[in-house]
Amino acid sequence: MKAIVQTGPEEIEVQEREQPTPGENEVLVEVHTAGLCGSDAHAYKYDGGYEWIPLPRVMGHEYSGRVVAVGDGVDQYAVGQKVVEEPIHHCGECFQCNNGQENVCQNFSITGMHTDGAYTDYTVVDQRHLHAVPEDVPLTDAAITEPTSIAARAVLDRSVTTPGDNVLVEGPGPIGVLTAVVADSLGANVVVSGLEKDTAYRLPLLEDQSIDTVNVQDRDLADVTDAVTDGVGFDVVFDATGHRSGVEEGIEHVRKGGQVVMVGIPNESSDLFMAPVVRGEIDVDSSYGSKWRNFEQALRLMERGAVDVGAIVDRSYDVDDPEDAFRAFLASETCKPVFTFADE
Numbered sequence: 472m473k474a475i476v477q478t479g480p481e482e483i484e485v486q487e488r489e490q491p492t493p494g495e496n497e498v499l500v501e502v503h504t505a506g507l508c509g510s511d512a513h514a515y516k517y518d519g520g521y522e523w524i525p526l527p528r529v530m531g532h533e534y535s536g537r538v539v540a541v542g543d544g545v546d547q548y549a550v551g552q553k554v555v556e557e558p559i560h561h562c563g564e565c566f567q568c569n570n571g572q573e574n575v576c577q578n579f580s581i582t583g584m585h586t587d588g589a590y591t592d593y594t595v596v597d598q599r600h601l602h603a604v605p606e607d608v609p610l611t612d613a614a615i616t617e618p619t620s621i622a623a624r625a626v627l628d629r630s631v632t633t634p635g636d637n638v639l640v641e642g643p644g645p646i647g648v649l650t651a652v653v654a655d656s657l658g659a660n661v662v663v664s665g666l667e668k669d670t671a672y673r674l675p676l677l678e679d680q681s682i683d684t685v686n687v688q689d690r691d692l693a694d695v696t697d698a699v700t701d702g703v704g705f706d707v708v709f710d711a712t713g714h715r716s717g718v719e720e721g722i723e724h725v726r727k728g729g730q731v732v733m734v735g736i737p738n739e740s741s742d743l744f745m746a747p748v749v750r751g752e753i754d755v756d757s758s759y760g761s762k763w764r765n766f767e768q769a770l771r772l773m774e775r776g777a778v779d780v781g782a783i784v785d786r787s788y789d790v791d792d793p794e795d796a797f798r799a800f801l802a803s804e805t806c807k808p809v810f811t812f813a814d815e
């Protein structure tokens with residue numbers, strides 16, 4: 472079987488691998504579609520925080536597929552079923568796991584990083600890491616359940632967003648875009664801010680979903696805040712930029728008594744300006760990963776048509792030329808490229 476394997480920093484190869492067999496409690500999944508996300512791009516570049524990943528490694532952690540064989544003891548899934556994997560495997564034993572905070576487990580392992588991933592034709596996974604995909608959700612859409620679940624957690628569990636709220640999402644990467652569409656599905660008034668480079672693909676993608684956008688290199692964000700919120704400030708700001716400046720801008724444009732939720736992980740040392748946070752009584756919250764419930768929320772949002780992730784999935788990249796997808800992603804020429812391994 473074919474696999475996209477990282478062999479070095481910014482080096483990936485398509486290799487031939489042996490098809491795995493499912494062990495006890497494991498399911499053999501025929502991969503249908505696998506997405507590329509920010510963390511895959513960091514891993515590809517072998518950025519700080521990712522250089523521990525042992526190479527060679529089959530990449531990929533967000534994917535959909537069909538069960539094609541089951542090992543002994545598998546009682547939850549049957550051959551033919553459509554599934555997605557929850558790729559961050561928590562240990563089930565540490566303080567956080569026992570405390571109902573498994574998304575911040577101390578000993579988690581991530582498919583495609585700690586173990587070989589899903590940029591391949593077949594993968595095996597323990598049945599406890601799977602979710603069934605509703606019949607009405609196409610596998611192409613279901614491939615991005617994991618990033619959608621992260622957006623669902625940020626908006627539905629970690630933010631106080633309600634219908635009618637003015638919401639700013641900073642950073643139109645995959646997580647920012649999905650956060651915007653989930654907030655929009657609640658009936659919030661969502662604005663997404665990006666940079667000049669985002670006007671090529673990512674901001675228009677949101678405009679197509681009737682979500683307002685602003686290129687902050689072209690228009691002052693303060694003017695937009697004034698116009699949208701009557702000078703009050705945004706009720707909720709999601710920072711999905713992954714930069715300290717995103718958090719600072721969020722604090723600047725949120726209203727007093729409002730909320731800033733950091734979804735992106737700032738990549739620089741972050742000594743926040745805390746004075747305006749205290750004076751404004753701003754809740755600065757964070758959101759990391761997602762839980763079982765968030766996967767279910769994501770799948771139901773798709774099933775009901777409340778979010779149209781099909782419009783976000785970009786199938787224009789080829790499994791046989793994976794570097795093209797990474798190059799385009801890093802150049803912001805696409806938002807959620809996926810590799811298609813099988814047809815329905």
Ligand SMILES: [Zn+2]
Nearest residue numbers: 508509510533
């Ligand atoms: Zn991801």
Ligand SMILES: [Zn+2]
Nearest residue numbers: 562565568576
């Ligand atoms: Zn744990």
